[in-house]
Amino acid sequence: MQPLTVLLLLALAGVFLAWYVTYRRLGATRQQSAGLSRQIEECRGLQKRIETLQSLLKVVHSVLLLVDEDHHVVYSNAAAHRLFEMEVRDIPSTGDSLMAITRHHELDDIVRLTLENESDEGVGYQIVLQGRTYRVQARRVTIGGKPHVALVLEDISELQRLGRARRDMVANISHELRTPITSIRLLTDTLQRGALSDPRRGPKLLQKIVTEVEFLEQMAQELLDLSMIESGRVEIRLVPVELAGIIREAVGHFSEQAARKDVTIEGLAPPHLMVLADPDQVGRVLNNLLHNAIKFTPPGGIIEVSVALEGEWVCVAVSDTGPGIPEEERERIFERFYRGDRARQGSGTGLGLAIAKHIVEGHGGKIWAEQASPSGGARICFTLPTASL
Ligand SMILES: Nc1ncnc2c1ncn2[C@@H]1O[C@H](COP(=O)(O)OP(=O)(O)O)[C@@H](O)[C@H]1O
Ligand SMILES: [Mg+2]
Incomplete structure (x- = not known):
C-alpha cells in the first residue's frame, strides 16, 4: 500500500472515529435532553396540581x-x-x-x-x-x-345556637300549651260535674273555654307561619290590592273577641288606596298586631288602625290604649321568642312580631314600635309600597 493511501486511510479512520464519538455524545445529549424535557413536563404537572389544590383549599x-x-x-x-x-x-x-x-x-x-x-x-x-x-x-x-x-x-357556633333555639322553642311551646289545656280540662270537668245545667255559670264557663281555644288557635297559626317562613316556603306574591279591604277583614275577624273584652276597634282606610302587597300575608301581619293590641289593652280601651300616605309608601299603624312598650324593648320585641317582662305573666309565644317583621321586610317595608300618645299606649307601624296604577 502506498504511503499516501495509508495516510488517507488513517485520516479516514480518524474522521470516522471522531464522527463516531460525536455521534455517541450527541445520542447521550439527546437522551439527557429528552430526560430533562420529561422532568420539566412532570414539574409542570406537579405545579398545576399544587395550584389546583391551593385554589380548592382557598375556598374551604x-x-x-x-x-x-x-x-x-x-x-x-x-x-x-x-x-x-x-x-x-x-x-x-x-x-x-x-x-x-x-x-x-x-x-x-x-x-x-x-x-x-x-x-x-x-x-x-x-x-x-x-x-x-x-x-x-x-x-x-x-x-x-x-x-x-x-x-x-x-x-359550629351557629349550629349550636340553632340547636339551643330549637330546644328553647320546644320547652316554650310545651309550657305555653300546658296552661290553656289545663284550664280547658278544669272548665270541662266543672261543666260535667253539673255546671252545664246551671243557666248562670254554664254559659260563662263555656265562654272561658272559647277564649282558651282562641289562644291555642293563634299559637298554632304562629307556629305554622314560623315553620313556613323558616323553611323558605312562604312566597310573597305582590299584587295591586285595595288596603281598605284587608283592614276591614282583619278588624272583622277580631270584632267579637274585642267586644267580649269591652275593647273598641276602629279601622279606617281611605277607599281606593292601592298597595303592592300579598293580601294574605298583610292580613297575617294585621292579625298579629290586633291580637297583641287586644291582649294588652284593658277593658274600656280603644284600638285604632290608621293609614297615612308617605310618598311611594303607605304607613299602616295599629295603636292602643294599653300600657305601651318600654323604650328599651322597642327593638327587641321583633326578635323570635322575645316577650316583654310584663307580657310574661300572660299567654304568648313571642313569635307574632317576628313573623310580622319578616313579612313586612319581604314587601320591602319597615316595621317599628313607638308610643301611641303622650299618655302612653303602644303603636306598631309598618310600611307597604303603593301600587301606581
Ligand atoms: N300592643 C302591645 N302593647 C304592649 N306590649 C306589646 C304590644 N305588642 C307587643 N308587645 C310586646 O312585644 C312582645 C312580643 O310580641 P309578640 O311577638 O307578638 O309575642 P307575644 O304576643 O306572644 O308575647 C310582647 O311579649 C310584649 O312584651
Ligand atoms: Mg303576639
Missing part, C-alpha cells in the same frame, strides 16, 4: 393546619390566615410554632396527643377560640417519612 371554609413533629406549622389555608391573622406564606415552608400562631395551648395539646397516639384514626375535639366554638378534627399523617398532624377546625 374550615381552617386547615398541617403541623410537623416539632409543632411547627408547615401549611395553613386562607381561613387559618384570617382566623389567626397570620402572615401568608407559600407552601411548602417551615413556619412558626403552633403556639406562637394560635396562642392556644389546647390546640398544642391536641397535636401532642395525636403525635403520641400511633393510630392514623382521626380524633374529634371541641374548643373555644375567640369566643366561638370550633369542632377540631386531628389526624396523624406521614409526610416524607415523618409524622405530621393535620388539623381541621370547623366553626
